[in-house]
Amino acid sequence: MLSGTALDAKKMLRPIRREALELLRKLVQTDSVNIPPNGSETPAQLVLKNFFRAQDIKAELYSLDVLGTSNHGCIRTDRNYKGRKNLAVRFGGSGRGRSLLLNGHIDTVPPGNGKWSDSPWSGKLRQGRIYGLGSFDMKGGVVAEAIVMAALHRAGVKLGGDLIFESVVDEEWGGGGGTLAGRLKGDMADAAVISEGTQLQILRASRGGFVVDLEVEAGDAAAYFSSGAVVSPAIPLGRLLQWIGSWTERRQHLKTSGAYASVEDPAPVQVLAIEANRLDPNVPLSVPTKAAVRVYFQFLPEEDVGAVLASVRQSLDNFQAADPFFQSHPIRWVPLYDPPLLGHELAESHPWTQCMASCLQTVRNQPPVISAAPYPCDAFLLQKEFGIPTLLFGPSGAGAHNPDEYVDVPSVMITAEVLLTAALQWCGA
Ligand SMILES: [Zn+2]
Incomplete structure (x- = not known):
């Protein structure tokens, strides 16, 4: 049984279904790849701007220049923000309610070397799914948020509190610049939701993350195949992998009482890539002169990340000091x-968590799942840096950061229904 506001949300969204699907396909078909230091998000932001224009809604595209004049500690100075723009739509409330921010990132990772069945930008619709790079991470969620704004505008509903929608740049690769710029520009709220693909679960926590390349060089390439003893980093790399494995093991048994208490691997340590020559016809039969491994550390919301990393580095120093090869070929630490x-973590009892949970329950007519994200994202910037209670909630899909990524279209509409119901309740009509 749908309650009043959920029924209203369903009715308000119905007329916009077709345009929502069209917007989603167009966004997926528009390349918005982010490869640091650069990102090409602007064409996709213009697709959004045109969508809002057709709805007679004013959307602001603004540069990230504010990052150049701020000294906030989270700004990544190695990124190039020239020509990259955030998009924001702001509905002022009557002043009698709480404000809400709907946040999403429009950038995607590159398509990678894996084999896609169709072009990564096909936007193909098959069996209720839209396929393509960024469909699930997170253009589906961005569309759900955008149509919440469109539905409210169409119905002529004025909320009590302010409602802000923002489509930000540079979230992938640990960027955060887009979300930071939104806050530094002054868009603040009493609560926020990031509609990352969450399989329609409410995620009230996210992990920290850090990626580092451990590199080692071994000797003189000119000496290879011309001197007696050939020094190679390949087998020592195996020992380095074992050292990483010891951290994986150690972090698997971390005790926590928070949102990750029942998660099997609460703070994963993963190897993302290993390099030492290539199995490639263009690479001669030669012993590698260089080896590298890319390691991904994740952290619990309550952890002191600096202290954990300091003990990782101390442990690496000890490992190196005990290994004759690495004593003479030191390991470079390249973040x-x-x-x-x-x-970040928001309490289950927090009014915003409770509001979202009851809206999800009403829309889906089943008990909501409240869990913790298996990844880091922009949430800590909103909550830890700017005090905005933040949840993740978004559509179903699969294949984020992998070939044949897709988002489930009906779940995009359910996401919009839940978000619209929550906006009506939280901000007050
Ligand atoms: Zn994402």
């Missing part, structure tokens, strides 16, 4: 981004 991302 992919620095400072690391932090986690």
Whole structure:
């Protein structure tokens, strides 16, 4: 049985279904790949701007220049923000309610080397799914948020509190610049939701994250195949992998009482890539002169990330000191981004969690699942840096950061229904 506001949300969204699907396909078909230091998000932001224009809604596209004049500690100075723009739609409330921010990122990772069945930008619709790069992470969620704004505008509903929608740049690769710029520009709220693909679960926590390349060079390439003893980093790399494995093991048994208490691997340590020559016809039969491994550390919301990383580095120093090869061929520590991302956690009893849970329950007519995200995201920037209670909630799908990524279209509409119901309840009509 749908309650008043949920029924209203369903009715308000119905007329916009077709346009929602069209917007989603167009966004997926528009390349918005982010490869640091650059990102090409603007064409996709223009697709959104045109959508809002057709709905007679004013959307602001603004530059990230504010990052250049702020000294906030989370700004990544190694990124190029020139020509990249956030998009925001702001509905002022009557002043008698709480405000809400709907946040989503429009950038995607590159398509990778895996084999896609169709072009990564096909936007193909098959069996109720839209396929393509960024469909699930997170253009489906961005569309759900955008049509909440469109539905409210169409119905002529004025909320009590302010409602802000923002489509930000540079979230992938631990960027955060887009979300930071939104806050530094002054868009604040009493609560926020990021509609990352969550399989229609409410995620009230996210992990911290840090990626580092461990590199080692071994000797003189000119000496290879011409001197007696050939020094190679390949087998020592195996020992380095074992050292990483010891951290994986150690972090698997971390005790926590928070949102990750029942998660099997609460703070994963993963190897993302290993390099030492390539199995490639263009690479001669040669012993590698260089080896590298890319390691991904994740952290619990309550952890002191700096302290954990300090003990990781101490442990690496000890490992190196005890290994004759690495004593003479030191390991280089090359972070992919620095400072690391932090986690965040919002209490289950928080009024915003409770509001979203009851709206999800009403819309789906089943008990809501409240859980914790298996990844880091922009949430800590909103909550830890700017005090905005933040949840993740978004559509179903699969294949984020992998070939044949897709988002389930009906779940995009359910996401919009839940978000619209929550906006009506939280902000007050
Ligand atoms: Zn994402």
